Amino acid sequence: MTDQRIRIQLVEDEVEFAELLREILVHVSAAQFEVAHARQFSELVAQLRAREPDVILLDLSLPDRQGLEAYHDLQRLAPGMPIVIMTGLDDERLAVEAVRAGAQDYLVKGQFDGRLLSRVIRYALERKQAEEALREREEFFRLILENVTDLIAVIDEHGKRAYNSPSYRNILGDPERLRGTNSFEEIHPEDRERVKAIFRESLATGVGRRTEYRFLLPDGTIRHVESQGSVIREPGGQPARLVVVSRDITERKEAVEVLRSALADVKKSHDDLKAAQLQSVQAERLEAVSTFAAGVAHEVKNPLQTLILSIDYLSNHVVTEDKTAAGLLTEMGRAVQRVDGVIRGLVEFSGHVKREVKPEDLSALMEQSLQAVAFELGARPVRLVTELATGLPPIKVDAKALRHVLISLLMNCLRAMPDGGTLATRTFAQVPGAVIAEIENAFGPATTTSAVPGAEGADKAARAKEIGLGVSVLRKILGRFGATIDWTKPGETGNKYTLVFRS
Amino acid sequence: MQPKRILVIDDEPSITQLLKLNLQKTGRFTVRTENLGANALQAAREFEPDLILLDVMLPDIQPHLDGGDVAAQIRSEPALKDTPIVFLTAVVKKGDVQSHGGVIGGFPYIAKPLDVKGVIAVIEQNLAK
Numbered sequence: 001m002t003d004q005r006i007r008i009q010l011v012e013d014e015v016e017f018a019e020l021l022r023e024i025l026v027h028v029s030a031a032q033f034e035v036a037h038a039r040q041f042s043e044l045v046a047q048l049r050a051r052e053p054d055v056i057l058l059d060l061s062l063p064d065r066q067g068l069e070a071y072h073d074l075q076r077l078a079p080g081m082p083i084v085i086m087t088g089l090d091d092e093r094l095a096v097e098a099v100r101a102g103a104q105d106y107l108v109k110g111q112f113d114g115r116l117l118s119r120v121i122r123y124a125l126e127r128k129q130a131e132e133a134l135r136e137r138e139e140f141f142r143l144i145l146e147n148v149t150d151l152i153a154v155i156d157e158h159g160k161r162a163y164n165s166p167s168y169r170n171i172l173g174d175p176e177r178l179r180g181t182n183s184f185e186e187i188h189p190e191d192r193e194r195v196k197a198i199f200r201e202s203l204a205t206g207v208g209r210r211t212e213y214r215f216l217l218p219d220g221t222i223r224h225v226e227s228q229g230s231v232i233r234e235p236g237g238q239p240a241r242l243v244v245v246s247r248d249i250t251e252r253k254e255a256v257e258v259l260r261s262a263l264a265d266v267k268k269s270h271d272d273l274k275a276a277q278l279q280s281v282q283a284e285r286l287e288a289v290s291t292f293a294a295g296v297a298h299e300v301k302n303p304l305q306t307l308i309l310s311i312d313y314l315s316n317h318v319v320t321e322d323k324t325a326a327g328l329l330t331e332m333g334r335a336v337q338r339v340d341g342v343i344r345g346l347v348e349f350s351g352h353v354k355r356e357v358k359p360e361d362l363s364a365l366m367e368q369s370l371q372a373v374a375f376e377l378g379a380r381p382v383r384l385v386t387e388l389a390t391g392l393p394p395i396k397v398d399a400k401a402l403r404h405v406l407i408s409l410l411m412n413c414l415r416a417m418p419d420g421g422t423l424a425t426r427t428f429a430q431v432p433g434a435v436i437a438e439i440e441n442a443f444g445p446a447t448t449t450s451a452v453p454g455a456e457g458a459d460k461a462a463r464a465k466e467i468g469l470g471v472s473v474l475r476k477i478l479g480r481f482g483a484t485i486d487w488t489k490p491g492e493t494g495n496k497y498t499l500v501f502r503s
Numbered sequence: 504m505q506p507k508r509i510l511v512i513d514d515e516p517s518i519t520q521l522l523k524l525n526l527q528k529t530g531r532f533t534v535r536t537e538n539l540g541a542n543a544l545q546a547a548r549e550f551e552p553d554l555i556l557l558d559v560m561l562p563d564i565q566p567h568l569d570g571g572d573v574a575a576q577i578r579s580e581p582a583l584k585d586t587p588i589v590f591l592t593a594v595v596k597k598g599d600v601q602s603h604g605g606v607i608g609g610f611p612y613i614a615k616p617l618d619v620k621g622v623i624a625v626i627e628q629n630l631a632k
Contacts, residue, residue, distance in 0.1 A: 298560070301593035302515050305616035309521035312619040317528050333618075340616055 006121065009053035010037040011044050011074075012086065013062050017109065021057070021117070028114040033121075041065040041073065048078055055082045055124055057107075060094055071098045082128035084120055104128060151225070151246040154232070155183045157203060159196070162241060171215060171223055171248065183244075188214035188222065199229070202242055206231045212249070224253040293346040300343050307336045357481055359394035360402070362435050362501060363427045369406035370425065376411060381420035388427045393503035395435050397481045405474045405485075406437070409497050413441035416495065435501045442494040471497070506533045507630055510552035512543045512573060513591060514561050522556065525619045532626075543573040547583050554630055556613070556622075559592040574610065587629040589613055 008025065012018040018037050025033040036051060038044035041064045056078065060070050074083060085106040087095040095106035104124035107117065145152065145165045152165035161183045164175035172178055172186060187195050191213035202208045208229030215223040227246040234240040311333045319325035366388055370377075377384060413423055426438040471487050478485050478499065486498040509532050511519045519536035526532040537546040540561035547555065555577065559570035570590055577583045593615040613625050 298593045301615040302518060305593075306515065306517040306521060308616045308618050309518065309525055313521060313525050313528065316525070316619070336616070 005032060005034045006055065006125065007034045007036070007051065007053045008121065009044070009047065009056045010035060011041070011056060011062065012037065012059045013039050014059075015039065024114040024117055028118045032118075039063075041070065044074070045077065052078075053081070055084060055104075055121055055128075057084050057086055057121075058103075059086045060091060060098070061088075067094055068098060068101065071101060071103060075102060080128075080132065082124045084124050149247075151244075151248070153183065153244045153246070155199070155242045155244060157240050159183050159199060171217070186215045186217060188216040190214075199242065202229045202231055203240075206233065208242065222250075223248055224250045297343045297346045300339070304336055304340055304343070308333070311336065356400075357396050357398050360397050360399050362392050362395055362437055363388040363390065365397075365399060365402050366406060366425055366427055366437060369403050369410060372403070372407050373410045373414065376414050377423070380414060380418065382414065382417065383420075383422045385422060385424040386426075388425070389429060392427060392429050392435055393433070395481075395483075395501040395503055397483070397501065401477055401480070405477055405499075406439070408474055409439045413439060413495065417441055417443045419443070421494065429503065433503050435503045437499040437501070438496065439499075440494065440496040504531075506531055507553040507626075508532075508550060509534045509554050509556060509626065510537065510543075510547055510550050511535070511556045512537045512540070512546070512561070512570075513556070513558040514538055514540075515558075518558075518591075522622065526623070526626075529623070540569065540573050544576045544580070547577050547586070548580065551582070552586060554626055555586055555588045556626075557588050557590055559590050587611070589625055589629055591615060 010018050010021060012021070018039075022035045022037070025035055036047055036053065038047050040062050056074065058070060058074055060067055062070055065073060071083065071085065074081075082104045083098075083102075085095045085098045085103050086109060087106055088109050089111075092106075092108060095103075095108075099106055104127055105120050107120055112120070145167075148165065149167055150165075151167050151171065152163075153161060153168070154163040156162050159182060161178045161181050164172070164178045166175055168175045168178060184192050184196055184199075195211065195213050198209050198211050208231055210226070210228045212224065212226045215225055217223065225246045226249045227244050230243045230245075232241040232243055311329050315326060315329045315333070319329060366386075370384075370386065410423070410425075417423075422442040424438070424440045424442075426440075427436065429435050471485060475485050481501075483499060483501045486500070488496045488498065509526060511522050511534060513519045513522075513536075516536075516538055519538060523534040523536050526534050535546060535550045535552070537543055543557070557570050557573055561569050561573065570592075574588050574590075577586065577588065589611045591613050611625065611629050613622060617625075
């Protein structure tokens, strides 16, 4: 409106009535109304083009347009324009229909005065403005709803869908067709009861909750969804509907999963690295101990030499008469020999000297090693299986070192099965020229079962790791006489070591 | 029989001293001892030993002379080049010496610790050559 006056477009073929209307309006307030008049529809078209009115008063019986057709054509011609229908007494039903179709109001000819007319016009304008505002708001909210990626749904107290935002199209298809359907239908069966319980609880308490669950779609795909419910209370205060704002978090979940698995990979390689480092540290430590042992041995040998020469001198030249002193000197000599033995053991261990590599019988060495762990063997409910071949081709090894290796492996196996199990040892010859020793354990029929499966797995992994460390060191020792060790894990159930010697 | 002249070179005075006591007490050996590698050659020149017992690891610092260096010096002296040298060592053990026939790197060895009987046996074995 460019000025304060309300511009009225009359569409009326009866000139007298039109004049009457104009008079009435001017009489009510000449300053308020400005009236234009068209006698038929075709005339109106031209006038509308020249000047846009604020309201149109339309007679439904024009020479060139009648009835609802006149109304609809006008509506098309001037969309959004408030239209008030004018009708005769006999046509009131038609006027009501036009109002249903969107006309603002109707007036029955001969039954209104200036005050009513002016009020009808005013109300028509206000109502139209209100409608316009409402339409704009609706449009505004529709725009929002169409552009949010969040899923917005209204669910009635029976769990039926009352509204679903357009964003549902990507998950459940046409939102219009969802109306009235069961909102729990597509929820994953494993999550459904839980979500239903939350729904009931929300309605009962009036407090919505946040939860995560999955949709299981007809094509079998799974979508992860996070939802926040809010209760809409009826005027009486009774909760009746739930607004649910949800978000498809499948990608986030998948990203988290990817991240988690990447993390697990990183952790695993870190653990592997740590284990490898530990092994090399262990090996280095062994080297250091070896060097140290060799050093100690050397340092101790000179004093021992002094002692031996002293005892010799005293025995041979000084105390030949004194039997007690001679006995004591003999004892001293033996003690020194024993220390010398210990020192030689250290040197042996240090690996800085050549070992006494001689042809040995693998079965005999295994037998001796088993005897060495007899006490440990007896301390557990372990079934021992031995299949030691007789007459094996001799292998060139240092018996002491190999016994050390075999005992270590047997001890590893025994320590790995505190609950018992089976320990199997085998020796056999294999062409060409290989002699094999196998040590295998099977974790027993566990007498205690862990309540947490993960914990048991971790425990086993820890045992396996403990064993693994030993192997790298033993491999080093075996390497000295050209033997190899293979460590195979038949699974979570036990370990198997295969030692291959050249005959 | 003339006592055999044995030069003992070891950094441990207790060892040289006790070897000297033990060997001389038999009446079959005259022993001179030396505890510094640097003095070994001079001692050998003066003493003109029949056999030299020489520790492999001599801790001489300046100049550093270990048993190998001393042996090389002695071997380069025309008057001493045929004198048998027996190394004393704490590094190898008896078994190794035996398995190598008591010879490593061309020299006979005595692996410490060895009793007097053993030492005398090695000395006599090498004097006979």
